[in-house]
Amino acid sequence: MMYASQDLINEHEGILIGLTILEKMADKVEQSGIIEISDIEESVNFFKLFADKCHHGKEEGFMFPAMQKAGLPNEGGPIAQMLLEHDEGRKYITEMSSSIENGALEGNKFIQAAKNYISLMREHIEKENRVLFPFGDKIIPMDEQQQLLEQFEEFEEKVMGKGTHEKLHMLLHNFKVKYLKTPND
Numbered sequence: 001m002m003y004a005s006q007d008l009i010n011e012h013e014g015i016l017i018g019l020t021i022l023e024k025m026a027d028k029v030e031q032s033g034i035i036e037i038s039d040i041e042e043s044v045n046f047f048k049l050f051a052d053k054c055h056h057g058k059e060e061g062f063m064f065p066a067m068q069k070a071g072l073p074n075e076g077g078p079i080a081q082m083l084l085e086h087d088e089g090r091k092y093i094t095e096m097s098s099s100i101e102n103g104a105l106e107g108n109k110f111i112q113a114a115k116n117y118i119s120l121m122r123e124h125i126e127k128e129n130r131v132l133f134p135f136g137d138k139i140i141p142m143d144e145q146q147q148l149l150e151q152f153e154e155f156e157e158k159v160m161g162k163g164t165h166e167k168l169h170m171l172l173h174n175f176k177v178k179y180l181k182t183p184n185d
């Protein structure tokens with residue numbers, strides 16, 4: 001039996017690796033200006049699909065409502081703050097996307113948006129892992145935890161399609177080899 005938060009914490013691990021890769025990409029643009037634009041596009045797409053649509057979708061659609069139902073207030077409370085941060089993240093993703101136009105990269109715009117996104121998301125994940133989710137583990141009843149896990153799985157298949165999760169993991173792996181030079185972990 002596991003807590004529903006464990007699935008989200010596992011996804012945070014993937015997102016954090018993606019952020020380290022994005023940071024390397026931004027450094028590369030800053031230092032040399034030379035980068036394969038398709039790599040940036042694929043990386044932004046990873047955040048759009050995996051971090052936002054799938055992961056934040058699970059939190060907003062299922063996890064946060066379950067916490068609210070268990071008594072955690074939304075208005076003015078930690079959930080409202082998390083939702084604000086998801087919105088802010090979306091704004092930075094859009095900025096990163098629009099820094100590429102007709103195959104050309106607007107370097108400074110990309111670097112700024114990437115840096116903002118990276119620091120926002122690292123802090124956001126830290127808050128969820130250390131404070132919000134451990135609290136959710138305590139207040140959400142065990143039978144609902146199991147139900148949440150099932151809903152997560154269904155949702156993931158619906159929004160990303162079968163096999164997309166694996167493809168995104170492959171992408172992360174390839175980027176790790178290329179940008180972080182750590183093929184074995």
Ligand SMILES: [Fe+2]
Nearest residue numbers: 056059082128
């Ligand atoms: Fe979140």
Ligand SMILES: [Fe+2]
Nearest residue numbers: 008059125128
């Ligand atoms: Fe999260």
